[in-house]
Amino acid sequence: MARYRIHAGTDIACVGIWDAGLPSAKRSIEGKALEESAARGEVLTIDTSADGSYLLQIHVDEPFVPAPWQRFATVGNELGLHLGSGTAMAGGCEDFRNPRPQITSAADRFHVEPSWYRVRVHLDQMEGSEDEQRAHEEASRALTSEELARYQRLGKSFRTGWLLAVMAGAGLLASVFLQHRLVPGALGALLAVAAGWRLLRLKRSDYDALHLRYEDALAVAVSPDIVLELHREPGPLPGGSVSLEGPHSS
Numbered sequence: 001m002a003r004y005r006i007h008a009g010t011d012i013a014c015v016g017i018w019d020a021g022l023p024s025a026k027r028s029i030e031g032k033a034l035e036e037s038a039a040r041g042e043v044l045t046i047d048t049s050a051d052g053s054y055l056l057q058i059h060v061d062e063p064f065v066p067a068p069w070q071r072f073a074t075v076g077n078e079l080g081l082h083l084g085s086g087t088a089m090a091g092g093c094e095d096f097r098n099p100r101p102q103i104t105s106a107a108d109r110f111h112v113e114p115s116w117y118r119v120r121v122h123l124d125q126m127e128g129s130e131d132e133q134r135a136h137e138e139a140s141r142a143l144t145s146e147e148l149a150r151y152q153r154l155g156k157s158f159r160t161g162w163l164l165a166v167m168a169g170a171g172l173l174a175s176v177f178l179q180h181r182l183v184p185g186a187l188g189a190l191l192a193v194a195a196g197w198r199l200l201r202l203k204r205s206d207y208d209a210l211h212l213r214y215e216d217a218l219a220v221a222v223s224p225d226i227v228l229e230l231h232r233e234p235g236p237l238p239g240g241s242v243s244l245e246g247p248h249s250s
Contacts, residue, residue, distance in 0.1 A: 001062040004110045005224065009053045009103050010092035017058070017119070017228065018043035020109050021085025024099040034093060041080040041239030043096050044119050046226065049245050056090055057224035060112050064122060064227050069134050071125040072227060073248035079119050080237025081230070086114040116235025121242045122227040135221040142217035147210055154207040 008015040012030075022042065029037060038045045048054060057064075066072050088111075089095075091104035124131070140148055226244075 002060045002110070002112075003062065004056075004058045004060075004090075006056045006058065006090045006108050006110070007053055008056050008091045008108070010048065010094065011051050011103065012092065012094045013048050013051055014045055014093035015048060015054055015056065015091065015226070016043050016045040016093045016096065017081060017083075017088055017090045017230075018096050019083045019085050020087040020089040022097050025097040026099065028094060028098045029096055030094075034096065035241065037096070038239050038241045041082045041116070041235070041237060043093070044079055044081045044228075044239065045093050045241040046121060047241060047243040047245070049243070054225040055222070057227045058090065058110065059227065059229045060110075060117075061231055062229075064120075064229050070223055072122040073125050075121045075123050075244060075248055076242035076246050077240070079240045079242070080233070080235060081117045081119050081239060082115075082235060082237075083112050083117060084114050086112055088112055112230065113232060115232045116237050117230040118233045118237060120229040120231075122229070123244055123248065124223050124225050124227075125248075126223060131223050135218055135223070138221035139214050139218035142213055143210065151207065151210040151214060154210070 014034075016038075019042065034043070034045060037043050064072075087109055089104060089109050091108045092102075095101040095104040126134075143151060
């Protein structure tokens, strides 16, 4: 049982999973040839209807149970996928067996037991703003109430410090262009001192540690765009493709 999160990009409106151990083809596999490979279970393709980046969450031999506040719909039928080498790749389908991959990397690989897999695809149904708000609410729970208040206070101080630094730079530039007149120069110096003092205080604080904990929790709380459940099954199994514009079931 394992779970992976992978950011899959595509320039042909298609992401998928395939066996990373398959030999490279002489050229990129597209169109009818890609459909035939999917039907044989060599690759599971997902027609996204749009180019871009999609956050995939992959469950291997474990069920996907959405959080109470998440809304997902199952897309299409269960399909077969053969991962005989034990190393899978998730990413844009333009790199499937491509001798010169353009959009995937070693970070997009994950390990499984060599086998046939039955795959079920789920699509996030939440609006972006609602999902983001919920994710921040969940991330806030990673800090105690005292830590959260301190984190927010230090963040405000950080933003104020940078604003003062920008104003200091503007004041110093003004003093140069105005032939080092006293008022702009003095103002710039005072602002620079104030900005430096604020940033020094911030550096001594635990803001960075709190920020890291919050961001880690936020990354986990953000809903994936697409969830794939992979369960081992005796093969061979019929493969195929899924369209995100196809029929959904809750």
